[in-house]
Amino acid sequence: MKISETLNIPTLSTGDMLRAAIAAGSGIGKQAKVAVDSGALVPDDVVVAIIRERIHENDCDDGFILDGFPRTIQQSRKLDEMLKGSDDAVDLILSLEVPDALLEKRICGRWVHKASGRSYHVDFNPPLSLQKAKGKAAKAKRMFDDITGEPLEQRSDDTKEALTARLNAYHKQTVPVLDHYMQQGIKVVAIDAARDVDDVWKSIDAVLPRK
Numbered sequence: 001m002k003i004s005e006t007l008n009i010p011t012l013s014t015g016d017m018l019r020a021a022i023a024a025g026s027g028i029g030k031q032a033k034v035a036v037d038s039g040a041l042v043p044d045d046v047v048v049a050i051i052r053e054r055i056h057e058n059d060c061d062d063g064f065i066l067d068g069f070p071r072t073i074q075q076s077r078k079l080d081e082m083l084k085g086s087d088d089a090v091d092l093i094l095s096l097e098v099p100d101a102l103l104e105k106r107i108c109g110r111w112v113h114k115a116s117g118r119s120y121h122v123d124f125n126p127p128l129s130l131q132k133a134k135g136k137a138a139k140a141k142r143m144f145d146d147i148t149g150e151p152l153e154q155r156s157d158d159t160k161e162a163l164t165a166r167l168n169a170y171h172k173q174t175v176p177v178l179d180h181y182m183q184q185g186i187k188v189v190a191i192d193a194a195r196d197v198d199d200v201w202k203s204i205d206a207v208l209p210r211k
């Protein structure tokens with residue numbers, strides 16, 4: 001969100017788009033649901049088709065940020081082809097790196113306010129409603145957004161089991177994508193995202209391309 005605001009270009013998150021398709025019960029959503037819930041990757045053709053369509057919308061004319069895509073070498077090749085068609089290329093890759101053990105803590109305690117994207121954590125950033133319940137367990141009946149008072153939700157794949165599958169897919173299929181771009185001479189910056197949000201932001205802000 002902050003990167004989008006700073007560069008004034010949209011963020012396209014394939015994960016968000018797939019969750020929206022699942023919630024809407026569309027054909028793509030039905031195809032994707034089992035994979036998303038279990039933490040497996042959705043077939044390349046499905047996500048490539050979603051991105052292909054989205055990047056042709058007007059708000060992408062000055063560029064866009066891809067969040068969670070490409071996640072396989074095949075997706076990277078397809079993306080490179082798509083961009084070549086309009087004489088474009090990937091400018092910068094930010095690899096936000098967090099050790100698996102910390103990721104498990106962050107993800108399994110995460111609750112989100114769907115409408116705004118605000119994210120909370122049972123221990124690291126509890127909503128006021130949980131703080132007031134002093135020491136009680138994080139259950140849906142005491143998890144509400146600080147600003148709107150609306151209910152918070154947990155993602156269906158923010159479980160230990162699904163996370164194991166997501167991390168496997170990341171290490172086996174997504175890490176090679178970084179090499180794919182390094183070999184093309186594209187700038188790949190590793191960001192230590194195990195730190196505070198403000199520190200992580202400073203590192204990101206320092207490498208963003210400015211016009």
Ligand code: AMP
Binds near residue numbers: 015037040043069071
């Ligand atoms: P995310 O919100 O990026 O963590 O993605 C959530 C889930 O959506 C992933 O675990 C996959 O099941 C699916 N997904 C999102 N992006 C992709 C992608 N580029 N390729 C395949 N599956 C994806």
